[in-house]
Amino acid sequence: MPEHTPADHRTMIEISRVTRSYGAFKALDDASLTIREGEFFSLLGPSGCGKTTLLRMIAGFDNPTSGTIAVDGQPMDGIPANRRPTNMVFQSYAIFPHLNVEQNVAYGLKRLRLGAAEEKRRVEEALAQVSLTGLGKRGATELSGGQRQRVALARALVMRPKVLLLDEPLSALDKKLREQMQVELRRLQQAVGITFILVTHDQYEALAMSDRIAVMFGGRIAQVASPKEIYQRPVNRQVADFLGGMNFVKAEIVEENGASLVVDTLGFGRVRTDKPAAFVRNGKAATLGIRPERLRVLWDDAKAKFEVAGRVVERHYFGEITHLIVEIPGLENPLSVTETNDFGADDIPVGAPIRLAYDPDALVAMAD
Amino acid sequence: MTALRKIFARWLPVYAGLYIVFLYLPVVFLPIFSLNTAVTPKFPLEGLTLKWYEELPNTPALLDAAWNSLVVGIAAAILSTVLGICAARAITRYRFPGRRTINGLIMAPLVLPEIIVAVSMLLVILQMGLDLSLMTVVLGHVLVCIPYSLTVLTSGFEGFDRSLEEASADLGETAFGTFRRVTLPMVTPAIISSLLVSFTISLDEFIMAFFLTGTKPTLPIYIWGQLRFAAKLPGVLALGTLLLVGSFLLLTIAELLRRRAARRSQNTGGAFA
Ligand SMILES: Nc1ncnc2c1ncn2[C@@H]1O[C@H](COP(=O)(O)OP(=O)(O)OP(=O)(O)O)[C@@H](O)[C@H]1O
Ligand SMILES: [Mg+2]
Numbered sequence: 001m002p003e004h005t006p007a008d009h010r011t012m013i014e015i016s017r018v019t020r021s022y023g024a025f026k027a028l029d030d031a032s033l034t035i036r037e038g039e040f041f042s043l044l045g046p047s048g049c050g051k052t053t054l055l056r057m058i059a060g061f062d063n064p065t066s067g068t069i070a071v072d073g074q075p076m077d078g079i080p081a082n083r084r085p086t087n088m089v090f091q092s093y094a095i096f097p098h099l100n101v102e103q104n105v106a107y108g109l110k111r112l113r114l115g116a117a118e119e120k121r122r123v124e125e126a127l128a129q130v131s132l133t134g135l136g137k138r139g140a141t142e143l144s145g146g147q148r149q150r151v152a153l154a155r156a157l158v159m160r161p162k163v164l165l166l167d168e169p170l171s172a173l174d175k176k177l178r179e180q181m182q183v184e185l186r187r188l189q190q191a192v193g194i195t196f197i198l199v200t201h202d203q204y205e206a207l208a209m210s211d212r213i214a215v216m217f218g219g220r221i222a223q224v225a226s227p228k229e230i231y232q233r234p235v236n237r238q239v240a241d242f243l244g245g246m247n248f249v250k251a252e253i254v255e256e257n258g259a260s261l262v263v264d265t266l267g268f269g270r271v272r273t274d275k276p277a278a279f280v281r282n283g284k285a286a287t288l289g290i291r292p293e294r295l296r297v298l299w300d301d302a303k304a305k306f307e308v309a310g311r312v313v314e315r316h317y318f319g320e321i322t323h324l325i326v327e328i329p330g331l332e333n334p335l336s337v338t339e340t341n342d343f344g345a346d347d348i349p350v351g352a353p354i355r356l357a358y359d360p361d362a363l364v365a366m367a368d
Numbered sequence: 369m370t371a372l373r374k375i376f377a378r379w380l381p382v383y384a385g386l387y388i389v390f391l392y393l394p395v396v397f398l399p400i401f402s403l404n405t406a407v408t409p410k411f412p413l414e415g416l417t418l419k420w421y422e423e424l425p426n427t428p429a430l431l432d433a434a435w436n437s438l439v440v441g442i443a444a445a446i447l448s449t450v451l452g453i454c455a456a457r458a459i460t461r462y463r464f465p466g467r468r469t470i471n472g473l474i475m476a477p478l479v480l481p482e483i484i485v486a487v488s489m490l491l492v493i494l495q496m497g498l499d500l501s502l503m504t505v506v507l508g509h510v511l512v513c514i515p516y517s518l519t520v521l522t523s524g525f526e527g528f529d530r531s532l533e534e535a536s537a538d539l540g541e542t543a544f545g546t547f548r549r550v551t552l553p554m555v556t557p558a559i560i561s562s563l564l565v566s567f568t569i570s571l572d573e574f575i576m577a578f579f580l581t582g583t584k585p586t587l588p589i590y591i592w593g594q595l596r597f598a599a600k601l602p603g604v605l606a607l608g609t610l611l612l613v614g615s616f617l618l619l620t621i622a623e624l625l626r627r628r629a630a631r632r633s634q635n636t637g638g639a640f641a
Contacts (some may be wrong), residue, residue: 059538060537060538061534061537061538080537081534081537081538082537082538082539082540082541082542083540086538087538087539088534088535088538090531090534090535091531092529092531094529094531094532094534094535096532096535096536096550097532097554098553098554107536107539107541107549108539108540108541111540111541111545112540155535155539156538156539159539159540
């Protein structure tokens with residue numbers, strides 16, 4: 001676990017065995033999850049995997065068919081959305097069109113009867129947090145997409161919730177603004193210390209912002225771990241594939257003990273790797289994965305302790321990197337390799353013989 | 369082909385001009401002759417006068433008819449708007465089987481021959497043993513007004529993002545509070561617009577009123593009755609002019625409100641709204 005994970009903090013959200021069925025179809029299937037106080041947690045998965053369903057049940061807009069959700073130790077069964085200590089930033093932002101920015105942000109405060117001065121102070125503070133100072137009198141219909149997103153954020157933050165829920169808050173923004181907002185959102189979360197739960201289908205967004213990520217497929221949670229762990233040690237091929245390119249190599253288990261695995265492969269020979277925590281043996285067959293950037297081109301006479309040799313069959317140029325497709329004798333699929341262009345990978349001719357160095361630690365074993 | 373098209377292109381503006389004259393000339397004659405000193409509507413005008421307008425308040429039968437129309441109009445407007453709200457909400461909010469069919473059935477009176485609908489209603493009302501009265505006129509007018517109410521209200525409710533109500537609940541507001549602070553302010557312009565449109569339609573409606581009214585005439589019925597007496601014509605023209613101006617004003621306000629409501633509900637969020 002990386003050190004910035006607030007691992008020592010107490011549990012903020014406890015999701016136990018939650019299922020949400022629509023008739024025979026399970027939008028969410030027996031999901032269990034613990035989210036810690038002050039954590040930036042992401043729900044990552046392809047469209048339709050049940051991310052929004054889970055988020056809406058935490059917010060109280062929907063109820064589990066079975067299972068329970070507890071927020072800060074309190075079971076949420078039967079508690080409606082307006083009495084939960086959570087606030088949401090909607091995918092559509094849901095800015096009240098008949099109110100101006102200030103009135104939007106103050107909407108939830110009105111019920112708290114703080115007094116005009118205190119209310120104004122909190123609104124100003126929230127607007128400052130999202131860099132909207134001075135736009136308080138703007139009409140809701142006179143805002144850009146990025147500004148709307150900030151108003152939605154301020155309106156939720158001003159309530160000082162225990163948990164802030166964000167449903168794809170950045171997906172409507174263009175690429176540049178989105179990247180800028182990722183940084184800002186992460187900074188804001190660290191400043192206010194509130195637990196954030198972010199729903200996204202963008203793996204880079206999840207990797208860049210989160211303390212921990214839950215990867216979901218078809219209503220099930222496949223893996224919960226830190227971004228690094230998820231990227232480097234995916235529990236199965238589906239997770240590996242969803243988080244960027246991965247080469248898969250057929251392997252056969254020859255030895256398995258507490259912490260390590262020894263497998264035989266055709267291209268990489270006999271390899272000893274760490275056994276992932278979630279590894280469940282399924283016969284003798286297994287799969288080894290290696291990320292394209294963990295294979296390095298060996299130039300001229302350079303030697304490496306671990307290397308494979310093959311032939312370049314395709315080359316794709318991407319500016320700062322080059323993407324090579326390399327055939328290795330014995331492997332049924334060619335390997336993808338990404339190499340930076342500082343040494344001239346963009347000039348390697350197609351058809352040339354090539355040697356690739358790798359680190360056995362970069363080989364991750366997955367149950368088949 | 370192109371030659372034909374050229375002829376079309378040349379004569380189309382002329383046609384359009386004639387069409388508009390034909391459509392609106394009578395409307396222009398109405399106020400002009402209502403100011404004429406002579407009883408017969410003929411050019412050249414004899415002289416200008418406001419006496420026909422001044423006589424209007426001194427005609428008790430006319431005042432009665434106006435009062436009847438007002439009562440019927442208000443009742444029909446409220447009823448058709450309330451029913452319209454229910455239908456518009458269902459149609460814009462929920463997806464249910466037969467949604468299109470029901471929408472079509474509600475809109476049908478718009479295209480059915482009104483006289484047929486009026487006669488059918490008369491038969492039904494007599495069958496049910498009801499007496500003809502202003503009440504039955506209201507029923508008939510509701511039927512005629514609902515398609516308009518529904519159109520105005522649907523355009524106001526459409527795009528009303530459901531997440532607005534969820535956002536309100538999320539921020540701690542109760543169901544009633546949400547209705548008061550979010551739903552109502554957003555749909556009020558459309559509702560007022562529907563009330564105005566229905567009222568205006570009811571005010572000028574003749575056929576339904578003709579068949580369904582008992583002994584109490586509405587304004588259009590009164591006007592029709594007056595046409596038998598040539599001497600009463602200028603008074604009728606003056607009254608018609610007033611109705612025309614009033615209707616025009618009400619419909620303009622209604623349309624402005626409808627546009628405002630539609631604009632509001634379309635601008636709720638980002639690209640996903
Ligand atoms: N009211 C409903 N009735 C039936 N099925 C539903 C309903 N709501 C959601 N579903 C189904 O549940 C599944 C999960 O939906 P959900 O909205 O949680 O997906 P998601 O992961 O948020 O996807 P996206 O990235 O597209 O927003 C989908 O297959 C969806 O079709
Ligand atoms: Mg979703």
